[in-house]
Amino acid sequence: MMEADKKLIADLTPEIENTSIKWYITFFVFLAFFVVGIYGLIQQIDKGHIVTGMRDNVVWGFYIVNFIFFMGLSYSGALISGVLHLFHTGWRKPIIRMAELITVISLVIGPFFIFFCIGRLDRLHYLFMYPRIQSPITWDVIAICTDLVGCFIYLYLSFIEDFAILRDYPDLNVAPWKKKLYKILSLGFTGTEHQHRLLRNARTVMAAMIIAIAIIVYSVLAWIFGVTLQPGWHSTIFGPYFVIAAVFSGTGLLIILMWIFRKVYHLEEYITKRHFVNVGVLLTVIAAFYGYFTFSDYLTKWYGSIKMDSILIDKLFTDYYSLFIFANYIGILLPGIIIAFPRFRTIPSITIAAVIALLALWVNRYIIVIPTLETPFLPIQDVRTDWITYAPTWIEWALTFAGVSVFAMLFMLVSKIAPIISISEMQEKDKIEIMK
């Protein structure tokens, strides 16, 4: 019999039991965005990729930017539940589940953006039938598949105890199919010493794996760009740079979700200012690293006189000036300032800092991918403006928002099945505090 503190259950399960009108409205708004995106996708499949803004030089646009962005978000789970798990940090317990959910959901969404970018969707299986292991895309396929499986296993490991608690809680007011689901998914877990030990060992092993895999996945993604000869991409720092940027974006999203769920499900007692400050400090430290890597990359490009690097930097500071400043100055300095000074640290301000950081990182991906493609070795000599510069069409915007909507919808759906804060984790924490 799995027992849980009555108060914990009372606080953390209402969202599973009841669904408010607000939830439905929000869900259907996201669903609407999703439907618009699907309509755009159908147009694209029907008329061909000519309906996007991609042309012969800028062959990778919004879709690849979104792909890198969503894959990057998946790093938050690796950091919070992986790294901090291995360090046995106590304060992280309320936010572990959210972090892991971000990881899994964004890992599921990311590859879809690759599918949108592929010209022949009917031949997608060739990636598995005829793989060439010399190609960075094959490395990426293998790495993402491995990461997906690993993160699912890890997420499931963290759900088992909670499902067991929910299964055994007699006053749980949910539909019968949910009860059945808990029963099946909890594997009959009864909380014995032996079972706990098995679960703990499995989680430790998987936590270590998740960290390693996350680094590999994101480095492989970086090397898709890094191994080519294109100016701006052929940079040795890309591997570590992308990993840091991923951790940065994942942490930013975590803060945002903490704020949302805290507000919506009234979890003020569990997610306190202390959590915001701690994750915020983490954000600032990572922002510092990210800023250092960015500066290092651009300094060496700018200082040297290699023509193609100079042309690219020129383009960044003229055509892409505002985007560049936003991504690499405001996106780093603003969160840093807000969180570094205790006077500025409030829950809303930290959340705003996280929003800015997240948007800045999306723009950062954009100015890594597109300006390089607009400045090839042989100059683009054409009369058509859409072949000279990249201009995303409504379909690409629609699919971007559809991706964000799917993320939100999946999160909302999961919050109806499992508590967004891990009950079992919180219980352990309480026990330790009582014993102290």
Add this chain to the structure above:
Amino acid sequence: MENNETGKSSRRNFLRNVGIGVGAVSVAGVAKATLFDGNEANAKSGKTVKLLSPDGTLVEVDQSDIKPAGTDREIQAEVKSEAKKGLPNRKFAMVVDLSKCANARACVDACQEGHMLPKDHEWMKIYMLQDDNLTAKYWFPRPCFHCDKPMCVSVCPVGATYKRPDGIVLVDNQRCIGCKFCMTGCPYSARVFNWKDPEVEVPEDHVYDPETNIPPVEGTVGKCVFCADNLRKGVLPRCVQACPMGVLYFGDLMEDTVTNGVETVRFSKLMTDRAGYRYKEDLGTLPSVYYLPPTNREFPVEMGLEGADETITGRYKNVGPR
């Protein structure tokens, strides 16, 4: 322009005949045996066909005994396997004489016609380059360089593009998934993508052959193939034949000979005498296209803009140093 019959259907017939020949030899063998045995295996139609078998013997076979060599799939596989093997003991290269190019664009037109390309697909592209403010502008025709260390081949995740032993890099449009990694991998922007349905009429019994890469397929990548189908017949690529100025030379480096259709010269001599070089040699991709510097030009660069369409001349408005 001799490129209406691109050879693919005649190749198919040839293969069919080869197959029939082989089949015929075996049938003839069986027929012989049955004749000696004295029993008639099938009902003969009485009409006979004379066929040449691959080893040179002439056989006469009853028409009812003839069957095609393989299914459509087997023929397609055979065609693709030959395309992958290439021509034995050859190493093809092209030399572009920049001192003669006047942007006539006959090469572009011949290429587009020969490969059923839509007008905005240019496998051979003409740039106007200027290396520095103080140096001269010149016309720069750029086919695919068929590099010896092709970045595009290295990054293809499904092996749709490959380098064959005779130096030519081909694209298999039945394998390409359209990820466009090869397009970002090529530093010379040599590849084009089929963003929409090219709307090309394909003949009924067309067998897809990567050596011509006809027809262009929506959602896949295309590029110059050094007219590998012409090479198989001992004929020069279409652009080389079409150039009115004799700018493009083509040949087999193993024979150390290149020709532009009018004059035939030794490749090594051409390189020494005219100081041939490769574009962006330091990228290390080892291209198979060599350039002769634009010296001793007999006409000004602007001559290439005369009489050309706005869509062409407008491209070169902002030519400057890179």
Add this chain to the structure above:
Amino acid sequence: MMKKAIKISLILVGLILVLNIKAQDEQAVGSFKEVVLNMTLSEVDSIKTVTITATTTENGKEVPVAGETVSVFVPRMFSNFPIGDITLDDTGTGTIEFPSDLPGGKEGILTIVAAFIDNATYGNVEKREEIHWGLPTDYLPTSHRALWTTRAPYWMIYTLSVLLTGVWGHYFFAIISLIRIRIDAKRKAKAEYRI
């Protein structure tokens, strides 16, 4: 008798005239004169020389062809690589030096052709010879392992295998733990049920 003789001679003359005219016509239309080209290839002190002799038959006698131009070339894949043009002297002979550094296939065999090309009198006549005068060429290796070949370099295969086995091995361990939890729970449930 005289009348008969005159008739016969007239017929004979007529025949001769007609035959002559016919012969002249044929000549005018385009039958070229026969010519025999001979090519000798000799090498002295590693200097290779091609000697061409051309003779034609005139009135049953062999007459040397003088003053005509003979092209000497090596046929290559797409065109003919010219060695040079020889003008035949009064004895119908001409020589030309042949380069020693032409590549010539795997065994170094070259085909040398001497030909009258679009000659007014003789049309197109050629003489071919194959000789071991070329440099043997080394052909490219057909298969090796590189980034751009079908088969990958060994170190890539090994690294990938090690990484994948390591990671999925750990996943396997985690899944085994889950199965063991299930088995343990079932056993416990059975025990409780019995009690």
